[in-house]
Amino acid sequence: MYTLFIDTHFKDVQLVIYKNEKILQIAKIENCDRTSKNVLPLLKKTFQENNISYNQIEKIIVCNGPGSFTGIRISITIAKVMAYCLNIPIYTISYLELSALDNKGKNTFAVKENNGYYKATFMDDKMISSISYVKSKELLENEVIVDNINYQKIPTYNYLKLTDCFNANPLYVKTIEALNDKKNAS
Template sequence: MKTDQTSDNIMLAMDTSTADLTVAVLQNDQCLKEIRVKAERSHSTQLIPCIQKLLSDVDLKMKDLDCIAAGHGPGSYTGVRIAVTVAKTLAWALDIPLFGVSSLEGLSYGLYRDMKQSEMGENEAFPWIIPILNARRGQVYTGVYEFKEHGRSNRLPDGIRLMEKWIEQIHDQLQSQSSSKQITFVGDVDDFKSEISTLEEISGQKVNCFEKHMNAYDIGLLALSQWDQSKINEPHHFIPNYTQLTEAERNL
């Protein structure tokens, strides 16, 4: 297996943790092309055709790939499983490195890049970016991320949380900080307007909200840093991060 990073690596990145299916081809840190489609419940039938079209559009073949990156969740059980299965199968068949990235971190990092490239972040300290994906029954897949020029940190780990209680936990974290932190939610924010308004009320500060799609390009960029740190996954041991038992496991 190729484990060294050369100056001309071709990476295939993918994520199917949400209703969007997204795939991208990167050459080093540049996106050659990205495809995103509204897959809903058809990830399993659309992912391979999307990958084939993507590679064809940039005049590449599977054998040209140097590594694979996949968002491993959390998110939709079925969706997450599709990307993980395809990624590990391709990595094993092609004998190339495989990298797993938190889908929530990918969503957060995409917003951070947008903020850097626009006026949104010019006058702000580094914000706490809180990704939220609707997990139904008042729950969200979420975490807290803080990105800086030369690094990033997962302030609170990925997990599935009751949004009402999550708001209280975020408020407690704000109270424990020695300096103020700008809170920015990203993802399925329209589904939780009431709870987010509650955080504004109890914290006394404005909370930013952005609806944003998942981008495989951001998954790929995060995977590049793992390559630098030699965090290569063994395909047979690469599994989804559901952050909780599946319904079948709970019933068992």
């Protein structure tokens, strides 16, 4: 069984192909400035390198945020289209959940964004708080800042959220800047 993981929540494009829940290949473009133009060619190349057809994918896992408004929408849209066309399930996972896959005990995890951090508290690998956004100066000293993901644990994570191609949605924490500008102009 093949599983595809897609993450375009921030500046990197990351694709992972699993065969029977073991990593077959990790494909990555770091600091990608044209995600919408690069993710599909990378996906095609990765499938070709591993002699996999799209029809062999049986499950899609997608990082649904928080992060870049456009980046999240790109990965969610690709996952939805593939799930619809292939009639396969989509599972969503937040980037903070990805960050806490190796967590033991109670910890607050934070992931960097342009002007601050997204954070949430976990007990072991289960999120026990809502995700919030804080400016850098508000970050507490005892929070774990993560930029390393244990990709091997993703397909077997107990808290993946099963959804379908119509209900896989981006996870937005901050208000979109354009909406703030519109409110302030009123």
